[in-house]
Amino acid sequence: MTHRFLVTLGLAVLSAPAVGGAQAIDRTKPPVLAPPPSLQLPDIATATLPNGLTLHVVEMREVPLVQFTLAVAGGGREDHAVPGLASFTADMLDEGADTLDAFGIAALAEYYGANLRTTASWDEIRVSLKVPRRNLDPALALMAAVTLRPTFRSTEVTRQRDLRLARILQERDRPETVASLAFNAIVFPERHPYHASLTGDSLSTVGLDSTVVRNFYHQVFCAGRATLIVTGDMDLAEARAATQRHLGAWQECSPAPLRAVEAKHDLPSPVTLTIDQTRVYLIDKPGAAQSVIRIGGPGISRHHEDYIAIEVMNTILGGSFSSRLNSNLRETKGYTYGARSRFSYRPMPGPFTAGASVRTDVTDSSLVEFFREIRAIRDAPVSPTELERAKAYLALGLAGDFETTSQMAGNVAELLTFGLPLTYYNDYVQRVMAVTGEEVQRVARHHLRPDNVAIVVVGDLARIREDVEALALGPSTVRDLFGQPVAAD
Amino acid sequence: MVRMRHVLIILTFLAGATASRALAQATPLSVPYTMDTLANGLRFIVHEDHSVPTVTMNVWYHVGSGDEKRGRTGFAHLFEHLMFMGSENAPYPAFDRLLEGAGASNNGSTTEDRTNYFEWGPSNAAPLMAWLEADRMGFFLSTMDQEKVDLQRDVVKNERRQRVDNQPYGRAWETIGRMLYPRSHPYSWPVIGSMADLSAATLDDTREFFRTYYAPNNAVIVLAGAVTAADIKTLMEQYFGEIPRGPSITRPVPPSFTLARDTLAMLEDRVQLPRVYYAWHTTKAYAPDDAALDIVAYILTGAKNSRLTQRLVYEDQLASDIIAFQDGKLLDGDFIVRATARPGHALPEVHHVIEEEIARLGAEGPTLRELEQAQNSVESTFLNRLERVLAKADLLNGYYYFTGEPDYFARDLARYQAVTAADVQRAVATYLHAPKVILSVVPDGKPELAVQGTEVTP
Numbered sequence A: 001m002t003h004r005f006l007v008t009l010g011l012a013v014l015s016a017p018a019v020g021g022a023q024a025i026d027r028t029k030p031p032v033l034a035p036p037p038s039l040q041l042p043d044i045a046t047a048t049l050p051n052g053l054t055l056h057v058v059e060m061r062e063v064p065l066v067q068f069t070l071a072v073a074g075g076g077r078e079d080h081a082v083p084g085l086a087s088f089t090a091d092m093l094d095e096g097a098d099t100l101d102a103f104g105i106a107a108l109a110e111y112y113g114a115n116l117r118t119t120a121s122w123d124e125i126r127v128s129l130k131v132p133r134r135n136l137d138p139a140l141a142l143m144a145a146v147t148l149r150p151t152f153r154s155t156e157v158t159r160q161r162d163l164r165l166a167r168i169l170q171e172r173d174r175p176e177t178v179a180s181l182a183f184n185a186i187v188f189p190e191r192h193p194y195h196a197s198l199t200g201d202s203l204s205t206v207g208l209d210s211t212v213v214r215n216f217y218h219q220v221f222c223a224g225r226a227t228l229i230v231t232g233d234m235d236l237a238e239a240r241a242a243t244q245r246h247l248g249a250w251q252e253c254s255p256a257p258l259r260a261v262e263a264k265h266d267l268p269s270p271v272t273l274t275i276d277q278t279r280v281y282l283i284d285k286p287g288a289a290q291s292v293i294r295i296g297g298p299g300i301s302r303h304h305e306d307y308i309a310i311e312v313m314n315t316i317l318g319g320s321f322s323s324r325l326n327s328n329l330r331e332t333k334g335y336t337y338g339a340r341s342r343f344s345y346r347p348m349p350g351p352f353t354a355g356a357s358v359r360t361d362v363t364d365s366s367l368v369e370f371f372r373e374i375r376a377i378r379d380a381p382v383s384p385t386e387l388e389r390a391k392a393y394l395a396l397g398l399a400g401d402f403e404t405t406s407q408m409a410g411n412v413a414e415l416l417t418f419g420l421p422l423t424y425y426n427d428y429v430q431r432v433m434a435v436t437g438e439e440v441q442r443v444a445r446h447h448l449r450p451d452n453v454a455i456v457v458v459g460d461l462a463r464i465r466e467d468v469e470a471l472a473l474g475p476s477t478v479r480d481l482f483g484q485p486v487a488a489d
Numbered sequence B: 001m002v003r004m005r006h007v008l009i010i011l012t013f014l015a016g017a018t019a020s021r022a023l024a025q026a027t028p029l030s031v032p033y034t035m036d037t038l039a040n041g042l043r044f045i046v047h048e049d050h051s052v053p054t055v056t057m058n059v060w061y062h063v064g065s066g067d068e069k070r071g072r073t074g075f076a077h078l079f080e081h082l083m084f085m086g087s088e089n090a091p092y093p094a095f096d097r098l099l100e101g102a103g104a105s106n107n108g109s110t111t112e113d114r115t116n117y118f119e120w121g122p123s124n125a126a127p128l129m130a131w132l133e134a135d136r137m138g139f140f141l142s143t144m145d146q147e148k149v150d151l152q153r154d155v156v157k158n159e160r161r162q163r164v165d166n167q168p169y170g171r172a173w174e175t176i177g178r179m180l181y182p183r184s185h186p187y188s189w190p191v192i193g194s195m196a197d198l199s200a201a202t203l204d205d206t207r208e209f210f211r212t213y214y215a216p217n218n219a220v221i222v223l224a225g226a227v228t229a230a231d232i233k234t235l236m237e238q239y240f241g242e243i244p245r246g247p248s249i250t251r252p253v254p255p256s257f258t259l260a261r262d263t264l265a266m267l268e269d270r271v272q273l274p275r276v277y278y279a280w281h282t283t284k285a286y287a288p289d290d291a292a293l294d295i296v297a298y299i300l301t302g303a304k305n306s307r308l309t310q311r312l313v314y315e316d317q318l319a320s321d322i323i324a325f326q327d328g329k330l331l332d333g334d335f336i337v338r339a340t341a342r343p344g345h346a347l348p349e350v351h352h353v354i355e356e357e358i359a360r361l362g363a364e365g366p367t368l369r370e371l372e373q374a375q376n377s378v379e380s381t382f383l384n385r386l387e388r389v390l391a392k393a394d395l396l397n398g399y400y401y402f403t404g405e406p407d408y409f410a411r412d413l414a415r416y417q418a419v420t421a422a423d424v425q426r427a428v429a430t431y432l433h434a435p436k437v438i439l440s441v442v443p444d445g446k447p448e449l450a451v452q453g454t455e456v457t458p
Helices: A086-091 A102-110 A133-148 A153-170 A176-186 A202-206 A210-220 A236-247 A263-267 A307-317 A324-332 A358-378 A382-404 A404-416 A424-433 A437-447 A462-468 B005-016 B021-026 B075-082 B094-101 B124-137 B146-165 B171-178 B195-200 B203-213 B229-240 B289-302 B307-315 B349-362 B368-385 B388-404 B409-417 B422-431
Strands: A044-048 A054-059 A064-075 A117-121 A124-132 A226-232 A279-284 A290-298 A337-342 A352-359 A456-461 A478-479 B034-037 B043-048 B054-061 B105-110 B114-120 B219-225 B262-267 B274-279 B319-328 B334-340 B439-442
Touching: A054 A236, A054 A404, A054 B195, A064 A133, A064 A153, A086 A117, A086 A124, A086 A210, A102 A117, A102 A133, A102 B307, A102 B368, A117 A133, A124 A133, A124 A263, A124 A324, A124 A404, A124 B219, A124 B368, A133 A236, A153 A176, A153 A202, A153 A210, A153 B319, A153 B349, A176 A352, A176 A456, A226 A404, A236 B203, A290 A358, A290 B146, A307 A324, A307 A337, A307 A382, A307 A424, A307 A437, A324 A337, A324 A352, A324 A358, A324 B146, A324 B289, A337 B146, A337 B219, A352 B105, A352 B146, A358 A437, A358 A456, A358 A462, A382 A404, A382 A424, A382 A437, A382 B094, A382 B114, A424 B105, A424 B349, A437 B105, A456 A462, A462 A478, B005 B439, B021 B114, B034 B054, B034 B229, B043 B229, B054 B124, B054 B388, B075 B105, B075 B114, B075 B146, B075 B203, B094 B105, B094 B124, B105 B422, B114 B124, B114 B388, B124 B219, B124 B229, B146 B195, B146 B203, B171 B262, B171 B274, B171 B439, B219 B229, B274 B349, B289 B307, B289 B334, B289 B349, B289 B368, B307 B319, B307 B349, B334 B349, B349 B422, B349 B439, B368 B388, B368 B409, B368 B422, B388 B409
Parallel strands: A054 A226, A279 A456, A279 A478, B043 B219, B262 B439
Antiparallel strands: A044 A054, A064 A124, A064 A226, A117 A124, A290 A352, A290 A456, A337 A352, B034 B043, B054 B114, B054 B219, B105 B114, B274 B334, B274 B439, B319 B334
16 A cells, blocks of 8 residues: 655745746846746655564665654553653663673664664654664664563663653752753643653652563553554565565554543643743742743644644744744834744644743843734734745745655654554645635634733743743742742742 | 854754765755856856755855954854845744745754855745845845834844843853963954943944845855755846855965863852863864764764763663763854763762873774774664755855855765774874863852862853
8 A cells, every 4th residue: 555645835925937038047036936937755654563563664775874763652641650750661672682681682783883762752652773775684683682582680770760850850950951940840740641751750760670660661662552664775575575584573462542641641631731820930049141931822623623733833833934923022112032932733732932041131121022822823914924934834845844764754753653644735825825815714713812821931930930920911820940839938 | 033052053963974985876866956156256056856845045144253353242143034034025923924824934053154144935936036036135225214223233133132141051061162262363252242232233334234244245045955956046147146155265264273271260150060162263164184083973972881881871880961062153163061060979079081082082992893882883874864955065066165065965974984983083282182172150159169270261
């Protein structure tokens, strides 16, 4: 089975004949551009092995490299009884497998010129291998070993646990990290999977041992929960043969997927997750050179019908260099090196976040400008020029996202993660270009809620607190470096 | 819009960290190009790659913080910001807006040695990129005013706050530069400059700088992607041909120097864990020992089984991270080792192991297998960089600047393949057994965690 991508990067703002002639150019006007090229994405060929492992292959012959990306369903949203467990389990895969220890695995991978990575996202654990084609076979054997036969030895688990504890300690040094972790802990209630960090906290990490890790691994790792994406210098037949050779013995699992997170932990339904009123959370970093600001709340699902319109709206608000937030706070006011906003898409709705690092003495003025822009895009229609620019930026920028084997694998994996059709991009450009100014305003009104957001500010409270509270944006409290209430405030 | 020095050196390290003999034979490593020079001295290089319908334009001006003077540090980078503030036919904010409207993106960066500007987007946007770059190369100065300088000065100061002052260990890199290089050497100050110097920059400085350095004969442009060399030649002549040539430029010749003895310093910072930095004076990019030093760095910290990583992070468990890299630049070079102690450990314990392992590598040299692992890893990195036209364009420009040959890919790889165990041993003995800078950064109020010795004022 193959899925054909053919994307015409059509409907450009500047669409007329190409620049011609020899010398005479009119320098006073931008050149009139030829129509945008069509982007012919390669086919995605699909096969399923007898053990239930599904494989998608995209042939890319430009450079003699092959990437194998194995995505196993079961990431951070499954582990929140022990936050960080999925990520830790992923980290442990290449710390020992078969008779190899961590050094043995690294020595082989590097000798083959392979980049072998084991990571966890909110939704899945990924094992990925990028290797020169000629070394694929031994490298794939190594990838199979860490996937199928990790050892999780106690000494290795303890060592990685202690390393992770050191890193968690260091996270408190970076004000941006403090702000983001506190923001998540505040926006998502306790026991919501996104309340904690994907990599856990010191409390959840300190209890990790090889039994806990091994149990999670066995709960998650089986062929029927996995999808393999192969991109690069290889076709379907070659990829299938190589996969069968190395991963063919992997056990099929009885397809008893983990229960949905919502049911398992009796969470508030994601659609009703709201913030009752705008509140300010202040975190003290005495002597900080800047204040780090995060503003936002629960966002939307990747499947939301407004997804495309929201992406266009956010490109105008804070998703591009020319966006309103960046133009205002960086280019006009000089408050910051950059201001941005984004909707994060995860299996359950992730957050909407706007933010910047701003000069300490304009912390309050920066908050005023953030709210001015968030309200403005709700209150008035965007200009036709802004709208066309944002749509072209999203639609025509697509070609650059499919250049490398890693980008291709990432894009295909994202479609699979969210259960979107492999033909998704076929009409992506048309759908972006169809968004109207009315829709932009409608989704702004519906999805940006300036009266129902959390505002997190990490900075030198002795210098900013009074001014920020004088804005009366909402009730204000001081939180500690972990986003938790401070006893005596 | 800049890569700061510490980001840059890591990129250089990765670039330097790659290669496998047999594979290079099987895969000729080459990026074909054409090169032309306009009458005004502007060179342009075209690489056709039709695999995806995109194009990138990559402009290098041969000026960086290495061309600055004391009292005006950070100016090359500040000027990079001003280049986005509009020109005669594309007044602010046309530059970013027109590109975004064509589905294209852009950025720029400044290092010690050069300033680059690059756009990427659908292949039909090439004329727009050429028009915009030509306008700010040829029709820029009349639009510059005090207000623009003041505004971008604020943005750059915010950048410095965000990347240096508000980061844990943020002041370490500029402290090392000051300790390692003589005061008259331009690598003794950071690319982003000091707050005082940024405040001192004037509108007249801007004009003078532009006239000196932003001339067609001091720039090289690479166009790479789904375009034809013939079309690009026409485009370049049309848009850049009439820009007048500028003066010829003499780059500074920094003093040669050697560090007489180990130089030790300590900073206190708002950090949880102590971190130690070592810096040795080494050699320029592409100089004879540059590749051997990259291999030394790999053998020390390039993988989990590299000597320092295996010992400090895994076996003795004294450090939570460690990295080493050779940072060869145009005028000079340095070799860095940086390690963070684990909770409950002090830097002297880490220091002892680092000294011991470097001495052992110098005395015994690497095993054949260690050397091959390093070389294979380097080769793989070379292959990975060929996937993106954005990376290829910047490499063509960089190779041309540093070696005079844009398609230096195979010869660059050959440098690493030629490194022998004896070369590694000699590089360690020559450079890493020489006096060095040692900087400890410790949590506020905990000087006892630092590497001990006689300190100098950083």
